[in-house]
Amino acid sequence: MQDQYFNNFQTDVSEIVLPKKFTFPFSYEPHPLTKIAAKELQQLLSKKSLEKEISGKMYGVLVVKNKNNELGFLASFSGQDYEGVEPANFVPPIFNRLNKEGFFKKGEEELRQINSRIENIEKDTEFITLREKLKEQSKKADSEIKDRQLAKHKSKAKRKEQREEAMISLSPAAYDHLNEKLSKESRKEDFNYKKFTKDWKRKIATIQKELSVYESKIQKLKKDRKQKSILLQKKIFDQYQFLNIKSEKKGLETIFEPIGNPPSGAGDCALPKLLQYAFQNNYEPISMGEFWWGKAPKSELRKEGRFYPACSGKCKPILGHMLKGLNLEDDPLKQYTAKDKVIKTLYEDDFIAVIVKPTGLLSIPSKEIKDSVLLRMQKKYPKATGPLLAHRLDKMTSGIMLISKDLDSHKYLQKQFMDKTIKKRYYAIIEGELNENSGEVNLPLAVDEDNRPMQKVSYQEGRDAKTKWEVINRKKDKTLVKFTPITGRTHQLRVHSAHPEGLNAPIVGDTLYGEKDERLMLHAQFIEFYHPKTEEKLSFEVDPDFTL
Numbered sequence: 296m297q298d299q300y301f302n303n304f305q306t307d308v309s310e311i312v313l314p315k316k317f318t319f320p321f322s323y324e325p326h327p328l329t330k331i332a333a334k335e336l337q338q339l340l341s342k343k344s345l346e347k348e349i350s351g352k353m354y355g356v357l358v359v360k361n362k363n364n365e366l367g368f369l370a371s372f373s374g375q376d377y378e379g380v381e382p383a384n385f386v387p388p389i390f391n392r393l394n395k396e397g398f399f400k401k402g403e404e405e406l407r408q409i410n411s412r413i414e415n416i417e418k419d420t421e422f423i424t425l426r427e428k429l430k431e432q433s434k435k436a437d438s439e440i441k442d443r444q445l446a447k448h449k450s451k452a453k454r455k456e457q458r459e460e461a462m463i464s465l466s467p468a469a470y471d472h473l474n475e476k477l478s479k480e481s482r483k484e485d486f487n488y489k490k491f492t493k494d495w496k497r498k499i500a501t502i503q504k505e506l507s508v509y510e511s512k513i514q515k516l517k518k519d520r521k522q523k524s525i526l527l528q529k530k531i532f533d534q535y536q537f538l539n540i541k542s543e544k545k546g547l548e549t550i551f552e553p554i555g556n557p558p559s560g561a562g563d564c565a566l567p568k569l570l571q572y573a574f575q576n577n578y579e580p581i582s583m584g585e586f587w588w589g590k591a592p593k594s595e596l597r598k599e600g601r602f603y604p605a606c607s608g609k610c611k612p613i614l615g616h617m618l619k620g621l622n623l624e625d626d627p628l629k630q631y632t633a634k635d636k637v638i639k640t641l642y643e644d645d646f647i648a649v650i651v652k653p654t655g656l657l658s659i660p661s662k663e664i665k666d667s668v669l670l671r672m673q674k675k676y677p678k679a680t681g682p683l684l685a686h687r688l689d690k691m692t693s694g695i696m697l698i699s700k701d702l703d704s705h706k707y708l709q710k711q712f713m714d715k716t717i718k719k720r721y722y723a724i725i726e727g728e729l730n731e732n733s734g735e736v737n738l739p740l741a742v743d744e745d746n747r748p749m750q751k752v753s754y755q756e757g758r759d760a761k762t763k764w765e766v767i768n769r770k771k772d773k774t775l776v777k778f779t780p781i782t783g784r785t786h787q788l789r790v791h792s793a794h795p796e797g798l799n800a801p802i803v804g805d806t807l808y809g810e811k812d813e814r815l816m817l818h819a820q821f822i823e824f825y826h827p828k829t830e831e832k833l834s835f836e837v838d839p840d841f842t843l
C-alpha cells in the first residue's frame with residue numbers, strides 16, 4: 296500500500312548522483328534532490344492563497360529512499376496549526392496537540408475555566424469596592440498616623456525645652472512638680488497615640504478580613520492553575536519521544552535537561568517531524584532542506600523560497616540525538632582553517648597596534664576553533680597586560696581593528712567607543728541597486744533566541760541601532776555602499792542592509808541574512824580615534840579587496 300506521505304518525484308531524478316553523506320542541517324548547501332523536492336512542494340504552496348495569512352512558515356523536505364529502493368520525499372512545516380486546507384500531504388506531528396478529543400485540549404479547557412473563575416472574582420463589584428476601600432483607608436491611615444507622630448515629636452521637643460528653661464528659673468521643688476506634670480502629659484500622649492494607631496489597624500484589619508475571603512479564593516485558584524499547568528506541560532513533554540536511525544528513544548525533558556526547560560514549540564519544527572516519520576517507517580534519509588514560504592514577520596529576515604539552517608534554540612539539542620548514527624556531512628566550523636589568513640599591521644607602538652583582519656578569521660576563539668585574532672595577538676605580544684582586542688569584527692568581515700597592549704590603553708579606547716567619539720566607516724557590496732543616494736536606518740535590534748547568532752528587529756526588546764549610508768557606485772544589480780554606524784550592535788550593518796524596513800538588500804555573501812557568495816562583502820575601511828597616551832587624533836583607512 297502506497298504511503299500517502301511518500302511523495303514520488305514528478306521530475307526525472309534518475310541521473311542525479313546521491314550524496315555520500317546526509318546534510319549537516321545547521322550549515323548546508325541544498326543538494327540538487329533537495330532543491331527539486333522543495334520546488335515541487337513550492338508549486339503546491341503557490342496554488343494556496345496566502346493573501347490573508349499574517350505570516351508565512353518554515354517548510355521542510357526530506358529526501359528519502361524506501362524499502363523498494365525508490366526515491367521520494369517527505370514534506371512538513373514548522374508548528375502544528377495550518378490555515379485552511381493543507382496543500383500537501385504533510386507528515387503528522389510527533390504529538391497532535393490540536394486533537395479536540397485529546398488530553399491537551401481538555402487540559403486547556405480546564406485552565407480556561409479556572410482563568411474565567413479568577414476573572415469573575417476580580418470583576419465582582421464587592422471585591423473591587425473592598426479593594427478600593429482598603430487602598431483609600433490605608434492611605435488615610437498612613438497620613439493621619441504620620442500627622443499624629445509629627446505632633447507627638449513637636450510636643451516632646453516642647454516639653455524638653457520647658458524642662459531646660461525650668462532648670463534655670465525654678466526652684467528644685469517647683470521643677471519636680473513641673474517635671475511630674477510634663478511626664479503625665481507624655482504618658483497620656485503615648486497612650487492616645489497607641490490607641491489611635493490600634494484603632495486604625497483594627498479598621499484596616501476589618502476591611503482586609505472581608506477582602507481576604509475573595510483573595511484566598513483567587514490564590515487557591517491560581518495555585519490550582521499552576522499545578523494543573525505544570526502537570527499538563529509534563530504530560531505533553533512525555534509525548535515527545537524522539538527516535539534516531541538506531542531506533543533509540545529519548546524524551547524532550549531528557550534532551551534539554553543539561554541546558555534547562557524545553558522551549559515552547561520544541562519538537563514541532565519541520566525537520567524533527569520529518570526524521571521521526573522516516574525512522575518510524577524505515578525510510579533512509581538522503582538529504583534535507585528547510586525554506587521559508589509566505590509573508591515574513593517584521594521582526595525576522597525571511598525571504599520566500601530561500602533555504603535556511605535548522606534553528607539552534609529548539610532543534611539543535613533534539614537533532615543531536617536524532618542524527619546520531621547517520622553518516623553526516625562534516626560541520627563546516629570544525630573544518631575551518633585560517634592558516635593562510637595573514638594579519639597586516641598598519642601602525643604599532645608600545646601602547647597600541649592598528650591591524651587589518653582578513654575575512655574568514657575569527658576575532659576571538661569559539662568552542663570549536665582556537666585560531667583567532669586574539670590568539671595571534673597573544674602570541675605576538677606575550678608581555679601585553681591589557682585585554683588586547685579593543686573591539687571585534689565578525690568572522691567573515693575584513694578590515695581595521697584596534698589592539699590595546701595595556702589595561703589603561705584598553706580602558707581609554709573603550710571609553711571612546713562608549714562615548715561614540717571613535718569614527719568608523721565600512722564598505723559593502725549589496726544585492727540590488729538602491730534608488731536613493733544616501734539615508735539613515737534606525738531599527739532596534741535584539742538577539743533571535745531560537746536562531747542564535749542571528750539578530751532580529753524588535754521595537755519591544757531591541758536596543759537602539761542607527762546606521763548612516765551612502766552610495767559609492769552602482770553596477771549590474773549591485774551597489775557599493777559606504778556605511779557609517781552610529782551605534783555598534785551585533786550584526787547591525789548586516790541586518791540594517793537586509794531588512795525590508797532598512798535597505799531591503801542583503802550584503803553580498805551574507806549566509807545568515809542573504810545568500811552565499813565567495814565571501815561576505817563587508818570591510819571596515821576607516822577608523823579615527825584618539826591615542827590613549829599622546830591623545831593625538833589618529834586615522835587609518837584601507838580599501839577592501841573587492842569592488843564593483
